[in-house]
Each structure stands twice: as structure tokens, then as C-alpha cells.
Amino acid sequence: MRSPLPTLPKAELHIHIEGSLEPEMMIDLAQRNRITLPYESVEAVRAAYQFENLQSFLDLYYAGAQVLQTEQDFYDLTWAYLQKCAAQRVCHTEIFFDPQTHTDRGIPFEVVHGGISQALKDGKNQLGISSGLILCFLRHLSAEAAMATLEQALPYRDSIIAVGLDSSELGHPPVKFQSVFDRARAEGFLTVAHAGEEGPPDYIWQAIRLLKVARIDHGVRCVEDPALVDYLVDHQIPLTVCPLSNVKLCVFQSMADHNLKQLMDLGLCVTVNSDDPAYFGGYVEENYTAIAAALALTPKDLRQLAQNSFKASFLSSAEQQPYLDALATAL
Ligand code: HPA
Ligand code: ZN
Numbered sequence: 492m493r494s495p496l497p498t499l500p501k502a503e504l505h506i507h508i509e510g511s512l513e514p515e516m517m518i519d520l521a522q523r524n525r526i527t528l529p530y531e532s533v534e535a536v537r538a539a540y541q542f543e544n545l546q547s548f549l550d551l552y553y554a555g556a557q558v559l560q561t562e563q564d565f566y567d568l569t570w571a572y573l574q575k576c577a578a579q580r581v582c583h584t585e586i587f588f589d590p591q592t593h594t595d596r597g598i599p600f601e602v603v604h605g606g607i608s609q610a611l612k613d614g615k616n617q618l619g620i621s622s623g624l625i626l627c628f629l630r631h632l633s634a635e636a637a638m639a640t641l642e643q644a645l646p647y648r649d650s651i652i653a654v655g656l657d658s659s660e661l662g663h664p665p666v667k668f669q670s671v672f673d674r675a676r677a678e679g680f681l682t683v684a685h686a687g688e689e690g691p692p693d694y695i696w697q698a699i700r701l702l703k704v705a706r707i708d709h710g711v712r713c714v715e716d717p718a719l720v721d722y723l724v725d726h727q728i729p730l731t732v733c734p735l736s737n738v739k740l741c742v743f744q745s746m747a748d749h750n751l752k753q754l755m756d757l758g759l760c761v762t763v764n765s766d767d768p769a770y771f772g773g774y775v776e777e778n779y780t781a782i783a784a785a786l787a788l789t790p791k792d793l794r795q796l797a798q799n800s801f802k803a804s805f806l807s808s809a810e811q812q813p814y815l816d817a818l819a820t821a822l
Contacts, residue, residue, distance in 0.1 A: 494780065495790060495793070495821070495822050496776055496779050496780060496783075496793060497579065497580055497776060498580060498821070499580060499793065499794070499797045499818065499821055499822070500580055500582045500797065500801075500814045500817055500818065501579070501580060501581050501582065501775055501779075501797050501800050502581065502582065502583040502584065502585070502762075502800035502801050502803075502804045502806075502814075503576065503581050503583075503584040503585070503586075503764050503765065503775050503800070504584075504585050504706065504729075504731045504762055504764055504800060504803060504804060505587070505708050505709075505731035505732075505733055505762075505764035505765070505766055506572070506584060506585075506586050506587065506764060506765050506766065506767075506768070507552075507586075507587045507588075507589065507627070507657065507766065507767050508568060508569055508572060508586045508587065508588050508607060509552065509555075509556045509559070509568075509588070509589055509592060509767075510552060510766060510767025510768065510769060510770055510771075511568060511571065511572040511575075511767070511768050511769050512555055512556065512558070512559070512568060512769050513571070513769045514530075514533040514536035514537055514769070515533055516567070516568065516571065517530075517536060517555050517558050518530070518532070518533055518536070520558035520559065520560070520564055520567075521558045523564075524558060524560045524561070524564070526557060526558050526560075528558070529554075536555075539551060540739075540770055542739055542740055542741070543741055544689065544740060544741060545659065545660065545688065545689050545740050546659055548739070548740055548767070548770060549658060549659060551770070552767065552770060553592055556589075556592050556593070557596065559593065559598070559603075560598060561602065561606070562602045562605045562606040562609075563606065564606065565602065565603055565605070565606025565607050565610075566606040566607070566609055566610045567606075567610075568606075568607075568610075569586075569606065569607045569610035569611065569614075570610045570613065570614070572584075572586075572768075573610060573611075573613075573614040573618055573620055574618070575768070575774045576614075576618070576620050576774075576775075577618045577620060579774055579775055579776040581620070581774075581775050582619070582620060582621070582814060583620065583621045583622065583801070583804055583806060583814075584620060584621075584622050584623075585622065585623040585624075585625055585652070585653075585804060585805060586607075586611075586622065586623075586624060586625065587625045587626075587627045587655055587657065588603065588604075588607055588624065588625075588626060588627065589627050589629060589657065589658075590603055590604070590626060590640055590643070590644070591628070591629045591632060591636065591637075591640055592629065594640070594643070600640075600643045600644070600647075601647075604644075604647050604650070607624065608624065608647075608650050611624065621806070621810070623652040623653070623804075623805050624650060624651050624652060625651070625652060625653045625654065625655045625683060626640070626641075626644050626651050626653075626654050626655070626680075627654070627655040627656060627657040627658075628640060628641075628654065628655070628656055628657075628668060628671065629657065629658040630656050630657065630658045630659065630660065630663035630667065630668065630685075631658045631659040631663055632658075634667055634668055634670065634671055637668055637671045638670070638671050638674065641654065641671060641674060641675055641678070645678060648678060648679060648680070651680065652680070652681055652805050653680050653681035653682060653683055653705070653805065654671075654672065654675045654680045654681075654682055654683075655682070655683040655684055655685070655708065656668060656683075656684040656685055656686075656698075656702070657685045657708070660685060660686070660688055660689050660690040660694065661689055661690055664690070664693075664694050664697055665684055665686060665694055665697035665698045665701055665702050666697050666701055668702065669701045669702065672701070672702040672703070676703060681705050681805060682702050682703055682704045682705060683704050683705060683706045683707070683708055683731075684698040684702050684704050684707065684708060685708040685709055686698040686704075686707050686708070686709065686710060687707060687709055687710040687711060687712040687713050688708075688709035688710075688711065688712070688737075688740075688742060689712075689740075689742065690712070691712065691715070692712055692713055692715050692716035692719050695707055695710055695712070695713055695716075695719055695723075696716075696719060699722070699728065704728075705728075705729075705805075706728065706729045706730070706731055706803055707723070707728060707729070707730050707731070708730075708731045709730070709731065709732065709733065709737075709742075710723075710730035710731075710732070711730070711732060711737060711742060711743075711749075711750055711751075711754070713730070713754075713759075714750055714753065714754070714757075720757055720759070723759055723760075724757060724758040724759055727760045728760070729759075729760040729761070729762055729799065729802075729803030730754065730759055730760065730761050730762065731762050731764050731803070732751055732754070732761055732762060732763060732764065733763075733764045733765060733766035733771070733778065734746060734749055734751060734763065734778050734781055734782040735765070735766070735768075735771040735772050735773050735777065735778050735781055736765075736766035736767060736771045737749060739770070739771045739772065740771075745785070746781055746782060746784075746785035746786075747785045747786070749782060749785065749786065751763075751782055751786060752786045752788065752792070755792065755795065755796075760799050760802065760803055761796065761799060762796065762799050762800045762803050763775065763778050763779050763782060763796050763800070764778065765777075765778055779793065779796070790822040791822070793822070794818055794821060794822050797818050797821075798815060798818050801814045801815055801818075802815070
């Protein structure tokens with residue numbers, strides 16, 4: 492039987508747009524912008540993608556992002572990702588961008604934002620893909636730097652739905668950014684945060700209690716704290732889980748060891764996402780396919796995951812309903 496997956500409407504809620512920079516585009520943009528990369532070929536770039544933890548990935552991810560210079564570069568990056576969405580029936584996507592990765596090397600915020608948001612508008616008009624933009628603060632940098640970034644974003648607040656927290660988790664707990672998130676919520680932004688990928692369950696508690704997040708990005712370590720699991724289930728706080736990422740970054744030794752099915756069986760609102768698809772070996776569909784094969788997920792499980800992706804999104808209930816209706820009769 493052919494996989495029903497490509498025909499299921501899906502939403503993606505955890506994708507770093509800089510992490511969709513495929514090696515081919517990295518090499519092309521390096522040439523276009525006259526930047527010297529430490530790689531001679533696409534194959535050499537791919538061969539470098541062997542990671543032992545989050546930090547070993549982040550080092551290459553920030554280096555790769557240097558090729559992004561102009562508004563057109565950010566447009567091309569985002570447009571290529573949206574075409575993948577169209578091919579995989581991802582009908583709605585909420586994408587992260589890391590302004591500090593670019594502003595700290597002299598690329599103006601409006602260049603980054605302009606290219607990404609124009610592509611998202613074209614994605615809506617030409618591909619029918621709806622989207623939201625989430626500004627992530629780099630947690631290895633200071634709270635003051637995050638606050639300055641938030642202030643830079645205020646003129647664009649109508650096009651940014653939420654703020655998030657990414658980069659090196661260990662040693663940078665959510666509490667470090669409490670006042671930044673207080674201000675962001677006061678300015679009308681929703682909030683999310685990476686927590687419980689490499690960090691302990693306490694970081695998930697902090698994200699909930701101090702940053703008042705609507706979703707937890709990753710969150711797979713919640714199982715170490717039964718009271719936390721109860722809380723996440725009772726409040727149906729979604730987890731944006733990224734299976735291929737988790738295996739590539741050695742959060743789990745193999746896909747068969749992943750706890751996604753356990754999380755679902757506990758009653759958590761689990762979603763499947765790609766994180767950094769160009770670095771981890773696949774987009775949304777490849778993530779569903781890999782986890783389904785390794786954990787013997789049933790068609791019902793796949794439908795549940797797709798339903799969760801819309802329920803956990805920032806779409807209104809009315810906007811979610813047509814997708815939930817389509818999924819109710821799919822498979
Ligand atoms: N975790 C933290 N920061 C990130 C990630 C991730 O998986 N991807 C890009 N930045
Ligand atoms: Zn992530």
C-alpha cells in the first residue's frame with residue numbers, strides 16, 4: 492500500500508528557516524556573495540554534518556548562515572522551503588528566524604525580515620500556504636541583547652506572531668529571559684521556547700511558569716518528571732517534536748529509541764516537525780516516515796499527529812476546522 496502521508500494535510504510548527512539552507516544553495520550563495528567557505532563541494536558540506544550534540548550542530552549552522560547577505564538571499568531561502576511544503580502537503584507553517592545571527596554580522600533586521608516576509612506573502616498567494624513568523628532569541632547571548640532585538644522588531648509586530656528561544660540550551664535556562672518575555676507579551680506577542688531537548692524538565696517548568704509559553708519546542712525530556720507530564724496533559728500544552736533532529740543530535744541513540752509514541756500514549760499533544768531539515772536529513776514528510784517506520788505507528792497515530800499539528804498551531808479555530816474536517820475522513 493502506498494503511504495497515505497503525502498495526501499494528509501499537515502502543519503509545521505518547528506522549523507528554523509536558516510536550517511533549511513541546503514548545501515547546494517549554501518555553495519551558490521557563497522559564490523553570489525563572494526564568500527569563502529571551508530568546503531569545496533556540496534558533498535564536502537554534507538560530509539561535515541556529523542554531530543555529537545546540539546552545540547556541534549550549532550557551530551556549523553551559524554557558520555553556514557554567513558552566506559545569507561541580501562534580502563533576495565532570505566527570499567530565496569524561504570521560497571525554496573515553501574516549495575517543499577507545497578510538495579509535502581504542508582498547508583500551514585510557523586517558521587522561526589534568528590535575527591541576531593544576522594544583525595550581529597551587520598545585516599540589518601529589515602533585510603532579514605523583508606526577504607522572509609515577502610516570500611511568506613507569495614507563498615500564501617501563489618501556493619496557498621498560510622504561515623506565521625516567530626522571532627527567536629539566541630539564548631547563549633545576553634538578555635539585554637534579546638531585549639534590543641525585541642525593540643528592533645516592534646515596527647514589524649503585525650507580521651510576527653510570537654517570540655521563541657533557541658540555541659545552546661544547557662546553562663541558559665528560560666529564567667534568564669523572563670523580563671524579555673514579559674515585555675514581548677505586553678507588546679502582544681505569543682510565546683514559545685525550546686526546552687527539554689538537552690536541558691532538564693525544570694527548564695520546561697520555567698518556560699511554562701515564567702515565559703508563559705503556548706507550546707514547548709522539543710520537550711522530550713518531560714517524561715523524567717511525572718508531575719510535569721500530568722501538567723502538560725491537563726493543559727494540553729503541545730510539544731513540537733523533531734525526530735530526525737533528535738537522532739542526529741544524539742538526544743536518542745536511534746529512531747527506535749525515540750519516545751514519541753510513549754508521549755502520545757501518555758496523552759500529550761505531540762506534533763512532528765523538521766527543525767533544521769537541510770542539516771538533519773529531511774523535511775516534515777521524511778520525519779513522519781522515519782518515526783512511523785521505527786515505532787510502527789498506525790494510520791490512526793499518523794492522523795492524530797496531523798490533527799495535533801493544526802490544533803497546536805496559532806491558526807484560529809475557524810481556520811483549523813477545514814483541515815480537521817478533512818483529516819476526520821482521511822485514511
Ligand atoms: N535547538 C536549539 N537551537 C536551535 C535548534 C535546535 O534544535 N535548531 C536551530 N537552532
Ligand atoms: Zn529547533
